[in-house]
Structures are given as structure tokens and as C-alpha cells.
Amino acid sequence: MARATWTIAATASSPSDRAATPGGEWDSLGIPIEWNATDAEFACDRTVDELVAEQALRAPEGLAVAGGGRTLRYAELNSRANQLARHLCELGVGPEVLVGVCMERSPEMVVGLLGILRAGGAYVPLDPDHPAQRLASMVEDSAAPVLLTQSSLLDRIGDAGGAVTVCLDTQWPRIAAHPDEPTPARAGPENLAYVIYTSGSTGAPKGVMIEHRGLLNLVTWHRRTYAVGPEDRATHLAAIGFDATVWELWPYLTAGASIWIPEKEVRRSPRRLWAWLREWGITVSFLPTPVAEEVLADGEPPGPALRLLLTGGDRLRRRPAAGHGLRLVNHYGPTEYTVVATAAPVAPGQEGDDVSAPPIGRPIANTRTYVVDERLEPVPVGMAGELCIAGVGLARGYLNRHELTADRFVADPFSGAPGARLYRTGDRVRYRADGNLEFLGRLDDQVKIRGHRVECGEVEAALATHPRVRQAVVVAREDGAGERRLVAYIVAEGRPPPDGELRAHLRRILPEVMVPSLITVLDALPLAPNGKIDRAALPAAGHRAGATAAPAPPRTPVEEVLIAVFEEALAVDRVGIDDDFFALGGHSLLATRATSRIRDRLGVEVPVSALFAAPTVRGLAPAVAAAAQDRAVPVVPPAPSDREGPLPLSFSQERMWFLQSMAPASPVYSIPLAHRLRGRLDVHALERALGGVVERHEALRTRFPTRDGVPVQEVVASQPVRLEVVDLGGLPLDRREAEARRLAAEEARRPFDLERGPLQRALLLRLDAQDHVLVWVVHHIVLDLWSLTLVEEEIGRRYADLVEGRSTDLAAPAMQYTDVAVWQRRALSGDVLEGQLAYWRDRLTGATDHLDLPIDRPRPAEPTDRGATLEFRVGAELTGALRALSRAHGGTLFMTLLAAFSALLSRYSGSSDITVGAPASSSCSSGCARWCSVRRRTRRCPSSGW
Numbered sequence: 001m002a003r004a005t006w007t008i009a010a011t012a013s014s015p016s017d018r019a020a021t022p023g024g025e026w027d028s029l030g031i032p033i034e035w036n037a038t039d040a041e042f043a044c045d046r047t048v049d050e051l052v053a054e055q056a057l058r059a060p061e062g063l064a065v066a067g068g069g070r071t072l073r074y075a076e077l078n079s080r081a082n083q084l085a086r087h088l089c090e091l092g093v094g095p096e097v098l099v100g101v102c103m104e105r106s107p108e109m110v111v112g113l114l115g116i117l118r119a120g121g122a123y124v125p126l127d128p129d130h131p132a133q134r135l136a137s138m139v140e141d142s143a144a145p146v147l148l149t150q151s152s153l154l155d156r157i158g159d160a161g162g163a164v165t166v167c168l169d170t171q172w173p174r175i176a177a178h179p180d181e182p183t184p185a186r187a188g189p190e191n192l193a194y195v196i197y198t199s200g201s202t203g204a205p206k207g208v209m210i211e212h213r214g215l216l217n218l219v220t221w222h223r224r225t226y227a228v229g230p231e232d233r234a235t236h237l238a239a240i241g242f243d244a245t246v247w248e249l250w251p252y253l254t255a256g257a258s259i260w261i262p263e264k265e266v267r268r269s270p271r272r273l274w275a276w277l278r279e280w281g282i283t284v285s286f287l288p289t290p291v292a293e294e295v296l297a298d299g300e301p302p303g304p305a306l307r308l309l310l311t312g313g314d315r316l317r318r319r320p321a322a323g324h325g326l327r328l329v330n331h332y333g334p335t336e337y338t339v340v341a342t343a344a345p346v347a348p349g350q351e352g353d354d355v356s357a358p359p360i361g362r363p364i365a366n367t368r369t370y371v372v373d374e375r376l377e378p379v380p381v382g383m384a385g386e387l388c389i390a391g392v393g394l395a396r397g398y399l400n401r402h403e404l405t406a407d408r409f410v411a412d413p414f415s416g417a418p419g420a421r422l423y424r425t426g427d428r429v430r431y432r433a434d435g436n437l438e439f440l441g442r443l444d445d446q447v448k449i450r451g452h453r454v455e456c457g458e459v460e461a462a463l464a465t466h467p468r469v470r471q472a473v474v475v476a477r478e479d480g481a482g483e484r485r486l487v488a489y490i491v492a493e494g495r496p497p498p499d500g501e502l503r504a505h506l507r508r509i510l511p512e513v514m515v516p517s518l519i520t521v522l523d524a525l526p527l528a529p530n531g532k533i534d535r536a537a538l539p540a541a542g543h544r545a546g547a548t549a550a551p552a553p554p555r556t557p558v559e560e561v562l563i564a565v566f567e568e569a570l571a572v573d574r575v576g577i578d579d580d581f582f583a584l585g586g587h588s589l590l591a592t593r594a595t596s597r598i599r600d601r602l603g604v605e606v607p608v609s610a611l612f613a614a615p616t617v618r619g620l621a622p623a624v625a626a627a628a629q630d631r632a633v634p635v636v637p638p639a640p641s642d643r644e645g646p647l648p649l650s651f652s653q654e655r656m657w658f659l660q661s662m663a664p665a666s667p668v669y670s671i672p673l674a675h676r677l678r679g680r681l682d683v684h685a686l687e688r689a690l691g692g693v694v695e696r697h698e699a700l701r702t703r704f705p706t707r708d709g710v711p712v713q714e715v716v717a718s719q720p721v722r723l724e725v726v727d728l729g730g731l732p733l734d735r736r737e738a739e740a741r742r743l744a745a746e747e748a749r750r751p752f753d754l755e756r757g758p759l760q761r762a763l764l765l766r767l768d769a770q771d772h773v774l775v776w777v778v779h780h781i782v783l784d785l786w787s788l789t790l791v792e793e794e795i796g797r798r799y800a801d802l803v804e805g806r807s808t809d810l811a812a813p814a815m816q817y818t819d820v821a822v823w824q825r826r827a828l829s830g831d832v833l834e835g836q837l838a839y840w841r842d843r844l845t846g847a848t849d850h851l852d853l854p855i856d857r858p859r860p861a862e863p864t865d866r867g868a869t870l871e872f873r874v875g876a877e878l879t880g881a882l883r884a885l886s887r888a889h890g891g892t893l894f895m896t897l898l899a900a901f902s903a904l905l906s907r908y909s910g911s912s913d914i915t916v917g918a919p920a921s922s923s924c925s926s927g928c929a930r931w932c933s934v935r936r937r938t939r940r941c942p943s944s945g946w
Contacts, residue, residue, distance in 0.1 A: 035435040038391070040365035042220035044189055047212045049117035051219075051254040053078055053182055059256050062230055065107040067261025072107045074256070077114065079180040084115030084168075086178040091146050091164055093121040095191045100139055100147035102126040102157050105236055105261050108168045110249065112148045117193065120186025121146075124195045124207070127241030128153050129529050138197050138205055139163065141400060189213035195399055196243050198335045207399035208243075214338035214393040215250065221365040222251035225343070226284065226308055226329075230256035233305070235277070235285040237267055242530035244313065247339045248286055257284075270294035278303030288531025289314035290471065292328070297470050297493065302326050312340070314532050315439055315457065316358050317464045317471075319349035332360035332439060336408070336423045338393035341367055344436055357461060359436035360429070367391035369437060370414060370422065371429055374676055375737070375771075378414075381431040384440055390415065390422035407679045407770065428455070447476035449484055454514050456486070462509045463488060468497040471525055473533055474516060484793070485571065485585070488516035489525065489538055496521045500583045508880045512893065517585030518572055551576025554617065558624055561601050562617040569594040577617040586615070604628045613890065640815055641822040646712035649704065650821040651828075656781045657704055657711045657754060665751045669780040671788065672748035677772040682803050683764065686774070687723040689798035690762055692808065693791055694721050698816040699782040700791075703757030711754075713818050719758055727766045740765045744775045752779045782817075844915075851909040 043051075052074075055062075060075035072080075093099055099116045101123050103109040116123040124142045126135050139147065139161040147163040151170045168175070187193075193212045197205040222228065234252040236259050238244035252259055266276045274295045277285055283305050287295065292311040296318045302309070302325065312331030320326045326348075333340040344361025363369045371385040372378055379385040390412050397405035412420040428440040441457025456474040463472035471491040476484050490496070497505075499519060506515045526537035551574050554560040559577055566575045570584050581591065591611045598606050604627040606620075614620045641647075649657060656669055694700040701719045704711050726743060728736045747763050760778040767773070783791065794810070801808040828836060874882075886896045902914045 032435065035362060035431075036368045038363050038365050038367050040221070040224075042217055042365070044213055044216065044392075046216060047117065047185070047187055047189065048193070048215055048219055048250045048254055049081070049114055050185065051216075052081075052114060052250075053118075055254060055256045059230060062256055063258040064253060065110050065236075065259045065261070067236070067259075068106050068263075070107050072111070077107075077111060077253075078182075080111045080176075081114040081118050082180045082182050083175055083178040084111060085118035085183050087166070087175045088115060088119040088121060088146060089183060089186075091166075093119045093146055095120045095187045097121045097146075098124050098142050098144040098192075098195055100124045100126050100142065100144040100149075100160070100163060101240065102128050102135065102147065102149045102153055103168070103240065104128060104150065104153075105240070107261075108150070109240065110236075110253075110259065112168055113249070114253075116148070117187070118183060120183075120191070122192035122194050122209075124197075125240040125245065126157070127239045127529055128156055129239060130241065132156055132158065134205065136161065138207070141197075141205070142195060142207060187212060189216065192396070194246065196246075196335055197241065198243075206401055206404065208335045209396040209399055210246075210338050211396055214395070215246065217366050217392040218247065218338045218340060218364075219251045219254055222247070222340075223255050225364075226251075226310075228252060228255040228257055228284070232257035232283045233281055234259055235282055236261045237273075237286065238288070238531065239529040242313075243335050243339050244286055244288070244530070252284075271298060271300075274298070274300055274302075277306055281305040284308045284310070286310040286312075288312075288527075289316050290525060290527055290533055291531060292316070293318045293471060296320060296328075299324075313530065315441070315460070316346070317461065319346055319358060322348045324348060330358050330360060332437070334389070334423065334425050334427075336395045336425075337367075337389050337391075338395070340364055341389050341391075341393065342369060342437055357438070357464075359432060360439045361436050363389075363391070364393075367393060368414070368422075371431055371437075374678060376410070376413060379430075381433065384428050384430045386443060387425045387427045387429040387437065388422045389425060390420065394421060394423055403680055410770075428457075447484060447486075449476065449486060449513055454486065459486060459488065459506075459510065459514050459516065462506055462514075463490060463502075465509070466497060466502060466505050468493045468495070469502075473525055473535060473538065475535055475538060485517040486514070488519045489522050490519060491522055491525055500580070503583055503585075507883050507887075509876070512587060512883075515585070517570065517590075552578050552618075556621065558602070558621045559617050562598070562620060562624065565594050565597045565601065566617060569597060575617070577621075579616060581611060581615040583615075598624065602628065612892070639819065639823065641819045643818070646707050646710075647714070647818050648821055648825045649711055649713055650817070650824050653704075653713075653781050653821065654711065660754060660781070664753075667749045667751055670748060670752065671778050671780055671783065672744070673774075673776045673778075673788075673792075674744050675774045675776075677774055679770055681772050682799075683723065683725060685799055685802035686764070687721060687762075688802055689795050690723060690776075691721040692798045693794050694719055694760070696794075696810065696812065697791070698818060699787075700760050700778070701758070702782055702818070703759065704754040704781065706755070713821065715816075715818060716757065721762065723762050723764055725764045725766060729766060729768055736767045740767060740773050744773065747775050748777055750777075754779070754781065847913075847915045851905060851911065851914070853905075853908050 056074040056078035060073065060078075062074045063071060064074045064077040065072045088099065093116070097120075099119075099121045101109070101112050101116070103112060113123050124138070124144055126138060126147075128135075135157060139157070143161070144163050146166060147157065147160045148166050148168060149157060151167045154165070154167070157165070166175075189212045191212055193210055193215045195207045195209050197207050199205060228234075228251055232252065232255070234248065234257055236245065236248045238248055249259060260280055260282060262273065262276050266272050270291050271294075273287075273291070276282075281303065284307065287309065289311050292309065293316070299321060307327060309326055309328045310331060311328065312333065316330045320328050328346040330344050330346050331340050332342045342361040342363050344359045346358045368390045370378060370388040370390070371383075372388055373385050376388075394409070397409055408424050409421050410424060412422040414422075426443050428443055429437045430440060432438050441455050447454055447456060454476075456476070459474040460472045463469050463474070469490050470493040473489045475487055475489075477487045478484055490502075502519055503515060520539075522539075526534045528534040528537075554563050554577055563575050563577065566579070566581060566584070567573055569590050570581070570586055572584055575584070581594070586594070591608050595606050595608050595611060598604065602624060604624060606624055606627055610623045611620060614623060660666070660669055695718075698715045701716045703714050703716065705714055706712070728739055731739055743763070743765055747761075752759050759782050760776070762777075763775040765773040765775065778788075797810075798808050800806075882896055883893055886893050889896075898916065898918065902916060905914050905916075906912060
């Protein structure tokens with residue numbers, strides 16, 4: 001079965017790969033054993049500082065470090081490190097003692113790091129370019145008793161948290177008074193080598209503790225794999241606070257190679273850096289992924305000396321050009337696994353090649369990788385899952401963060417070794433057919449757009465396939481109405497592609513919901529000090545791709561209003577009268593919002609279909625003007641009601657109330673949700689978050705009693721939320737999942753009492769301390785799927801704020817759904833209502849209540865409401881053709897699929913008049929977008945003439 005699964009999944013995921021089942025043995029994970037067969041010998045009883053000392057004895061006159069106009073030979077580097085080590089020992093430094101290092105890139109910095117290791121201590125790198133507040137928080141968290149720095153940086157570190165400050169420039173004469181003989185070995189392989197801080201999800205940096213054994217494994221693998229020797233010239237480019245510095249220094253200093261440090265101005269320019277590598281005869285260099293992609297895009301050949309270019313830190317999408325003569329290796333590794341966990345040589349390619357993005361490779365020596373689902377169970381080859389890493393390079397954990405350590409470093413269920421652990425990276429990957437891992441993005445890069453989960457990395461990859469896009473980043477932003485949208489930032493290859501061309505390209509690859517609402521052109525993507533793309537520094541979305549010509553200006557007052565409506569609905573600027581609403585990122589929900597704004601501004605009803613038929617301001621303006629002339633119904637926008645007396649139901653609510661009252665025990669109008677919650681959960685905070693949402697939205701506190709036989713809305717003043725918790729931890733592990741599913745289904749089937757309420761309830765199923773399922777069931781009469789997305793976002797925001805001690809700043813909605821129900825009853829009454837009813841009676845005349853479809857058994861006397869869902873995948877080629885057909889006829893994909901469905905029904909039934917009911921959103925006005933409501937109606941979609 002494992003081989004069959006491998007063959008099918010691998011062929012589907014990598015159709016260009018040779019789909020031959022590999023020979024050899026298979027492990028219990030369903031992957032070839034050789035993929036994790038990485039055992040390799042290394043001097044596990046040694047430390048890197050010992051190896052540097054041995055190298056200094058072998059070649060004392062060899063060049064060790066050069067930079068800033070200064071050089072250090074191995075004998076001098078070793079001598080200075082010994083003197084510093086003795087000074088640090090006098091200050092109490094030894095095994096497990098942390099020493100901060102806040103220094104610029106320089107030979108003195110290398111002396112400082114080596115001296116700390118020689119004293120038996122562990123260094124804590126502090127990037128001097130970081131804000132002073134962040135530096136202070138790291139110094140305080142580490143509680144380092146000693147801090148190495150230079151006099152020019154004393155203002156940056158302040159009082160250093162009370163640590164003894166040692167300036168290696170001004171205080172060196174005192175340090176040099178110590179003997180330069182080596183100190184006795186003080187640290188062992190199980191002791192800390194360094195603690196490096198990385199960003200935390202709560203905003204507070206977290207210190208990752210790395211031991212000597214992991215560092216030596218990295219050094220040994222690197223030297224063997226890349227044949228590092230004394231003749232090599234390597235670079236030190238990374239900031240000291242980026243763990244790539246570890247990788248840039250120790251493999252080379254233990255092998256007798258030389259380290260070269262360029263000036264800041266050179267490091268900041270990829271073009272100048274590339275020239276500098278050639279000028280100084282660099283043989284091996286690490287460049288962060290964005291920098292590597294820049295030099296690859298420029299196409300300049302490497303110098304004759306550069307035999308190896310290493311990259312990593314972000315997703316690589318470029319390959320060296322064919323004939324470029326460059327050996328490029330892509331690497332992956334979280335800080336929690338001693339810099340590098342996997343590696344893969346990158347094959348060259350050329351523009352137009354249909355090749356996938358370079359993989360991140362296979363595990364390095366003494367490292368194991370697993371691709372698992374949310375239950376920590378392995379997934380088949382070719383399927384996406386979370387990457388977990390185990391092996392010698394695994395960090396000890398997070399400094400002073402025991403709960404976080406327990407959450408991310410968990411027991412290794414795939415190892416038989418006692419106490420074996422693995423690290424859950426939070427990265428989405430999959431195995432390719434050849435055993436290489438493909439990086440797909442962060443699990444938390446998934447965002448919810450209009451109710452759909454979207455992987456930003458997938459959109460970035462699609463953008464990168466356009467020949468005039470050099471780099472791309474996609475993020476989710478909230479517009480002025482609080483709606484989350486995708487915004488893309490691109491760096492163009494030459495002249496930026498026109499916006500419409502880029503969108504058409506994306507629509508051939510992606511579903512409509514994944515096409516960014518706005519595409520902004522940048523000269524360069526902002527980079528963080530560690531060389532990765534700094535998403536937090538991306539500017540506010542503004543300039544559209546390819547928008548070079550001035551937009552055509554409005555000619556009439558109506559066109560002026562429509563331009564303002566387009567700009568507000570789409571959250572873009574500089575819209576012209578000939579710009580296409582949908583080419584600018586519009587979709588059906590935004591079209592609904594735009595027509596609501598037109599109603600508010602101009603007092604006319606414009607159907608959404610009019611915007612689809614004429615998606616430009618120039619084309620829509622005549623329809624708006626005609627609607628104004630023919631207007632028979634005065635449009636009154638909704639407003640808060642006085643709330644005196646019984647409150648009526650909206651028409652949608654009344655319909656659901658009637659149908660539910662006919663079958664009170666039916667769960668057909670219940671909306672069940674189940675969310676898997678991994679990690680440590682604050683149950684009290686979750687209960688308070690749910691309660692806050694219910695308190696803010698009246699619809700969730702509403703019940704529907706009858707007065708004189710007529711249903712009315714009654715808002716309960718206060719309705720505390722009680723989160724029922726069911727602990728399944730007492731069950732055997734293999735029964736918990738099934739029991740959780742059974743209880744969730746049972747909760748979903750339990751009917752609501754519309755008259756008494758409440759019409760929402762929550763249940764928390766506890767499988768273990770790190771695994772919960774939240775089941776939330778709500779009746780459709782108080783909430784629709786549009787509002788459900790808003791509620792889910794608000795629950796998540798409130799929970800995060802409560803856990804992190806922040807207040808949730810959410811203003812009370814200007815209107816509640818009861819206000820809209822009152823407005824709807826007043827606006828649609830008397831002659832207006834009769835006119836609407838007459839219209840629909842006419843439209844529905846002759847419509848049958850059922851189709852004569854071929855059936856295998858008689859129809860029941862009463863509908864059973866039983867149904868099922870059959871899921872299947874429509875291929876990319878067919879999907880692209882359907883979208884192209886839709887655009888060619890001025891429609892949407894939904895319209896095309898509905899036409900196909902109607903044609904199928906016509907063929908089966910032999911009828912040429914087909915009526916299909918489809919749910920449609922009906923936002924009443926632009927002010928109704930951010931509160932809970934029922935804005936769903938079923939619209940008749942007639943089809944005839946098939």
C-alpha cells in the first residue's frame with residue numbers, strides 16, 4: 001500500500017518527475033528508508049574552539065580573518081582568543097554561562113566569539129542594528145553576567161542590564177596582559193555553545209539554545225559536503241543576530257580557510273557585492289535568498305574563483321541560467337535546528353522552462369525529517385503536511401520559555417530511542433518523488449479570504465511564473481471596511497507588466513478568490529537585518545502594476561460619484577472611467593458592496609447584474625442615470641430603530657422561522673463549526689472571547705417568541721456564554737479521535753429552541769493538553785456564512801488579545817440586525833411590497849416544483865432532507881478553459897457552471913425550462929458590512945431553450 005500511495009501521490013504532485021517506484025526497503029512512515037538514512041560519524045566529544053586551536057598549530061601563518069582594513073592570522077586569532085578566555089574566566093564565565101556579544105562585523109568580533117567558547121561559555125549575539133528596546137529585552141531575558149562590545153556601541157546597550165561590559169577595543173591592553181596559553185577544556189559536547197534570539201509570535205523574542213554537539217555536526221557535515229580546505233576564501237555577510245553567522249564562520253575556521261568581511265556599502269548592494277566577490281577571489285559565499293535571487297536575475301557570470309554559492313532563509317524561486325557556470329545549493333533550517341537541516345543542489349534553468357521551484361532538499365547528516373498531519377501522523381509522499389525535524393542538531397529548547405519549549409519540541413513518535421524529541425517547524429512541505437522536500441510556505445501564512453483559506457505562498461509562486469516578475473510577496477490586508485484582502489507586491493523584471501495582463505496570467509493558474517485585489521510595484525522588497533523579506537516593512541498598498549498612463553477623468557457628476565464608489569469598494573486610487581471593476585480586483589461580493597454605495601450616494605437601485613454587464617464607470621453611468629429617471633421606489637437607507645414594542649423578523653428570518661416551526665427537531669438550519677486547536681489553550685480566555693462576541697452582536701442574543709401567533713425578535717440583555725468542556729483524555733489514545741467526531745456530530749444534530757434560545761452554543765473537546773476541538777453551533781436565523789467569517793475573525797482577535805493581556809478595541813456596531821429588519825419591513829410594505837410580489841408571481845408562473853429526473857425508487861411523500869457531498873478535483877487545464885469562456889462572454893465562473901448544471905438537468909429531465917435556486921448575498925447598504933446578520937436569500941435562476 002505504501003508503494004501504491006507513493007506512486008499515485010508522487011505522480012500527481014510532480015508529473016514531470018520520472019514516476020518509477022524506488023527500490024529498496026520502506027519504513028513504517030511509507031517512505032523509502034534511504035531518505036532518512038543520514039547516520040554519519042563525527043567527533044562528538046570535541047568542540048569547535050578545540051578544532052580552531054588545532055588548525056592554528058598546523059598553519060599559524062595562515063590568514064584567518066580579513067575586514068575593515070585589518071587582518072588576523074591563525075596564530076594571532078588563537079592567541080587573542082586565549083587571552084580573552086582567561087579574562088572571561090576571571091569574570092566567572094564557564095560552562096552554561098551566557099555572554100552577550102554586541103559588535104559590528106569585524107576580526108575583533110570573531111576573537112570575541114572564539115574567546116567565549118574557549119572559556120567554556122555560550123555566546124548570545126546581539127545585533128547592534130536592532131532597536132535599543134529590543135536589545136534591552138534580550139539582555140534582560142538572557143541575564144548574561146558579561147557583555148562584549150566596542151566603545152562606539154555603548155550608547156546602544158545602555159546599562160546592559162547590570163552586566164559587566166567589556167569593550168574589546170579600549171580595554172584590550174588590560175586583556176592582553178593575560179597569558180596566551182590555552183585554557184584547559186571547560187565545555188563538553190552537551191554544554192551550550194550559543195543562544196540566539198528569533199522573533200516570537202507574541203512579539204517578544206525567544207532565545208534558542210544550541211549545544212556544542214549540534215554545532216560540531218553542522219561543521220563536520222559542511223566541511224565534508226563542500227570539501228572546505230585552507231585554500232578557500234569565504235565571506236561573512238550576515239548580521240551577528242542571524243544564525244547564518246554561525247555557518248559563515250566555524251566550518252571555515254576549523255578547516256584553515258580565510259573569512260573575508262566586505263564594507264557595509266558593499267553588503268547593501270547586490271550588484272556591488274557580486275563584483276566584490278569576483279574582485280577578491282571569493283571561492284565560497286552564503287547569500288540570503290532575496291540577495292541571491294537579485295544576482296541571479298542580473299545574469300552576471302561569477303568570477304573564475306567562485307566555485308560555490310550557498311543560499312537559504314526564504315523561498316527560492318530562481319535558478320542559475322544554463323551555461324552560467326555557477327554551482328548553487330539551496331538550504332533550509334530553522335534556528336531551532338543549528339542553522340541547516342536540509343540541502344539541495346539547484347539545477348540550472350532558463351527563461352521559459354517549465355520547471356518547478358527549487359526544492360529544499362534532503363536532510364543533512366544525522367538529521368531526520370518527517371511530513372505529518374495535525375495529529376503528528378505521516379502523510380503520503382506528494383501530500384502537504386507540517387515539517388518536523390529530529391536529530392543531533394536539535395536545540396535544547398527556548399531559554400526561560402518552558403511552556404513554549406514543550407509545545408514545539410515534542411516526543412518523537414518515530415524513534416525508538418528513549419527521550420527522543422523532534423521540532424515542529426510550522427512549515428508546510430511535501431515530499432517530491434525523488435525524496436527532495438518542497439517548501440510550500442508557513443502554516444500560519446494561510447489567511448481566510450471571503451470564507452476561503454488561501455496560502456499566500458501559492459499566490460507568490462503563481463506571480464513568479466510571469467516572465468516580467470522578478471520577486472513577489474503576498475500579504476493579507478484589511479481595507480477601510482475591515483474586509484481582508486490579498487495584496488501583492490512585485491519587483492518587476494524590466495518594465496512592469498500591465499495590471500490586466502498580470503491578472504489574466506494569474507486567473508489562468510489560480511481561482512478567483514486567490515487573485516490579489518491590488519498589485520503594487522516596488523523597486524525592491526524591504527529586507528530585515530537577517531536578509532529575509534521584511535513583510536512588516538511593506539508599504540501601504542498603492543501604485544498598481546503597469547499603471548503608467550493617467551486615468552481618464554470623469555465627465556459628469558454621476559461619473560465622479562461612481563469613481564469614488566469604485567475607489568472605496570476596491571481600496572485603490574486613481575481609477576479612470578475606462579478601468580474595469582473586475583480587472584482591478586473586484587468580485588461578486590465587492591460588486592454587491594459597490595451597488596450598495598451607489599444606493600447610498602445617489603438614491604437609486606442598481607442591480608449587481610448591471611455592474612457585471614458594464615464594469616466600467618463609462619459603461620455603468622448610463623444605467624445609473626436611467627435608474628434615476630425610472631425610479632418609482634424612494635430609497636431610504638437603514639438607520640437605528642427606536643426599539644419600542646415588538647421587533648419584527650426580516651423576510652429571510654420569517655421564512656426560516658416558518659420552516660423550522662414545521663419541523664422543530666430538524667437540524668437543517670443549524671450551522672456547525674469545528675476547529676482543531678493545537679498547542680496550549682487558555683480555556684478561560686476562549687470562553688471570554690466567545691462571550692465578548694455574543695455581547696457585541698445582538699443577533700447572537702436574540703430569540704423568537706410569538707405574540708398573538710406572530711413571531712417577533714426579542715434581544716436578551718445579557719447572555720453569558722458557558723463553554724462546556726468534555727475531557728476525552730481518559731480514553732485510550734486510538735479511541736479519542738472517533739469519540740470526538742461522534743460528540744461533534746451529536747452536538748450538530750441537537751435542535752435549537754427558537755422561542756427560548758440561546759441560538760448558539762459551544763462545546764470544547766479535550767483530547768489532551770495540547771489538542772482540543774472547539775465545536776460551535778449557531779442557528780442560521782441569526783447568522784449567515786458572510787457574517788460567520790467576521791465572527792470567526794473576531795473570536796480569534798479577542799482570544800489573542802486576552803492571552804497577551806491587551807484590550808480589544810472594537811467599537812459597537814452602528815446598527816444591529818434588528819434595525820435592518822425594522823427598516824426592511826417599513827421599506828417593503830404596502831404598494832411597494834405588492835409590486836415586488838406581483839413581479840415574482842409573474843416570473844415564477846409555470847415553474848414546476850420538481851423535475852422529472854430518472855430515479856431508482858419512488859419519491860417519499862415528504863422530503864427527508866437527507867443529502868451527501870461528493871468531492872472531486874477539476875484539473876487546472878479545464879478550470880482555466882472554463883474561466884476563459886466565462887470572461888469571453890462577460891460572465892463569472894459561477895454563471896458558466898450554473899449553465900452547465902442546468903444543461904445537465906435539462907438532458908436528464910427532458911425539460912427545456914429549468915429553475916435552480918441559488919443562495920445570494922444581499923447586503924442592504926454599505927453600513928451593513930461588519931455586523932452579524934442574515935443577508936442570504938435564494939434566487940431563482942431560470943434557464944430555457946436548452
